[in-house]
Amino acid sequence: MSSSSSTTQSVLLNTGVQMPILGLGTYKLVSPEDMCRAVDAALAAGYRSFDSAAVYQNEAELGRALKKFLPKHGLTREDVFITSKLGSMDQGERAMEGALHSLSQLDLGYIDLYLIHWPGTNGLEVTDPQNSSNRAQSWTALEELHGQGKLKAIGVSNYTPAHMRELMQSCKTPPALLQDEFHPKLCQTELRSVCEEYGVCFQAYSSLGKGELVTDPVVMEVAKNCERTTAQVLLRWAVQQGIPVLPKSSNPDRIKDNARLFDFTLSDTDMDRLSALDCGRKYCRDASLVV
Structure with missing residues (x-):
């Protein structure tokens, strides 16, 4: 992790590129007004990474908002890191x-990081062996676009350790990143160990447990002691372990608050107390049943 003390802290991907450790998640940001307000506030607060997806149906809105607001903040396309x-x-x-459609929707020339969103296939049973061959076929397509420079890095989301090992055995280009649910109640020890073994960056989503963790008594006590919001504590817990985060919000004040992660440190005791909450609790879809 870079030593910068600002929101520009980054992690080094296996492609040799630095990725900001803080990004804005854009799930549910669908209307042009919400997207513009969020992107403007995020750029002002120091965010330089934005995370979208085909299923969010907002790639075009994100692309338009960035074109509108990058010049306002004295920035260019090269100053931001876009994931879809x-x-x-x-x-x-x-x-x-599908990938070419994402490129066209965003209309930003290239995508910094493009992920396979889910190990299964829409319309197939989770136990259907076709899921495995479809994943492999998708990866080959992403490798081709990566080779052409249209996707600067490629990776996966919601893959289990088994899915990761399968991919590593067959791929020509290894994944740069795995994005998965991660918070104190889901420490993902095995998955992170697999990522470390293969040199793959692990990135967190749902850091607040879909909002449920902000009222957890332990989280609230830690936040009170260090005079921070519970959201800041949960995000800092990940960042302090070198794990990139993607808090999502359409509220400009909250977007600004969520960026204030780099001017305080959680004590070892607080880190341990939060990690001790680990109980394997998933608030999002579980991919472990997909073969």
Whole structure:
């Protein structure tokens, strides 16, 4: 992790590129007004990374908002890191078409990081072996676009340790990143260990446990002691372990608050207390049943 003390802290991907450790999640930011307000506030607060997906149906809105607000903040396309994801409806033979559609929707020239969003395929049973061959076919398409420079880095989301090992055995280009649910109640020890083994960056989503963790008594006590919001504590807990985070919000004040992660440190005791909450609790979809 870079030593910068500002929101520009970053992690080094296996492609040799630095990725900001703080990004704005854009799930549910669908209207042009909400997207513009969020992107403007995020750029002002120091965010330089934005995370979208085909299934969010907001890639075009994100692209337009960035074109509108980057010049206002004295920034160019090269100053921001854009992530998007292939929908499970395009898994397999439609992967190339799906990825090109994302590129076209964003209309930013290239995508910094493109992920397979889900290990399964829309319309297939989770136990259908076709899921595995579809994943492999999707990865080949992403590798091709990566080779052309249209996708600067490629990776996966919601993959289990088994899915990761399968991919590592067959891929020509290793994934740069795995994005998954991560918070004190889901420490993902095995998955992070697999990522470390393969040199893959692990990135967190749902850091607040869909909002439920901000009222957890332990989190509230730690926040009170260090005079921070519970959201800041939960995000700092991840960042302090070198794990990038993607807090999502459409509220400019909250977007600004969520960026204030780099001017305080949690004590070892507080870190341990939060990590001790680990109980394997998932607030999001569980991919472990997908073969």
